[in-house]
Amino acid sequence: MQEMLLLGSLRQLDSRITAKRPLDIYIFNVQRLENNEFNSHYEQLLYLERLGFNVEPVKKLCVGIEEAINEIERIGKIRESLSFGTDGAVIKVDNLELREVLGTNFKTPRWAIAYKYPPERKETILKDIVCQVGRTGAITPMAILEPIKLAGSTISKTTLHNEDFIKSKDLKIGDHVIIQKAGDVIPEVVEVVKKKRTGNELNFEMPDVCPVCGAPAIRENGEAIKRCIGIECSARKLRNIVHFASKAGMDIEGLRIFYNRGVS
Numbered sequence: 341m342q343e344m345l346l347l348g349s350l351r352q353l354d355s356r357i358t359a360k361r362p363l364d365i366y367i368f369n370v371q372r373l374e375n376n377e378f379n380s381h382y383e384q385l386l387y388l389e390r391l392g393f394n395v396e397p398v399k400k401l402c403v404g405i406e407e408a409i410n411e412i413e414r415i416g417k418i419r420e421s422l423s424f425g426t427d428g429a430v431i432k433v434d435n436l437e438l439r440e441v442l443g444t445n446f447k448t449p450r451w452a453i454a455y456k457y458p459p460e461r462k463e464t465i466l467k468d469i470v471c472q473v474g475r476t477g478a479i480t481p482m483a484i485l486e487p488i489k490l491a492g493s494t495i496s497k498t499t500l501h502n503e504d505f506i507k508s509k510d511l512k513i514g515d516h517v518i519i520q521k522a523g524d525v526i527p528e529v530v531e532v533v534k535k536k537r538t539g540n541e542l543n544f545e546m547p548d549v550c551p552v553c554g555a556p557a558i559r560e561n562g563e564a565i566k567r568c569i570g571i572e573c574s575a576r577k578l579r580n581i582v583h584f585a586s587k588a589g590m591d592i593e594g595l596r597i598f599y600n601r602g603v604s
């Protein structure tokens with residue numbers, strides 16, 4: 341996610357926009373060094389630090405796999421308090437001569453491997469469920485959440501897909517819910533904390549009419565989704581224009597910004 345944000349920032353045509361972004365860089369490798377006297381990757385990192393580069397502060401030279409596993413567990417416990425989002429840790433062979441011997445596969449080095457942490461989960465409150473109308477008239481229930489920081493960003497809403505999803509999770513408005521980020525990107529509601537129910541929670545029903553135009557909303561047999569059937573629906577019209585201008589359609593730059601930010 342952060343990498344995507346970074347790439348987006350660097351690809352800005354107007355460098356003044358890039359300059360305004362609070363970008364930073366962490367150096368994690370010496371690619372080539374004249375008169376290289378290092379045989380340890382860790383020594384190189386300390387050297388980079390001495391030169392004044394930003395180097396990842398959470399790093400440890402471990403002896404043996406036990407120590408490496410312990411360190412991975414330790415990072416797992418503190419990663420929420422780090423100043424950047426992270427979904428894993430990398431174990432690397434420190435000895436640079438050994439790295440040469442181990443070599444690389446088709447794509448990846450044999451001397452490094454990434455450990456991915458399970459997705460972060462947090463509890464918050466499902467404050468409301470509102471419905472959005474899509475380009476095809478599809479009505480999607482959205483969870484309005486008590487804002488919560490999860491895996492590096494603040495989550496205040498997420499999709500609940502359709503009414504079957506809501507029923508299968510037994511979601512009620514006012515519930516305490518556990519959310520996580522799927523692939524650490526898209527937030528999803530995992531489950532309800534039922535023991536926290538007070539009895540004041542409200543059932544949610546999908547509307548029988550489109551929340552935008554008031555035309556009937558129909559769920560066809562075999563479909564999971566309710567759709568607005570109003571031909572004049574302004575939500576559908578807007579989304580049609582957005583789709584027309586999108587990259588998959590006519591690729592109109594000026595409208596795509598609107599598409600990214602507001603509508604879809």
Ligand SMILES: [Zn+2]
Binds near residue numbers: 555569570576
């Ligand atoms: Zn409608």
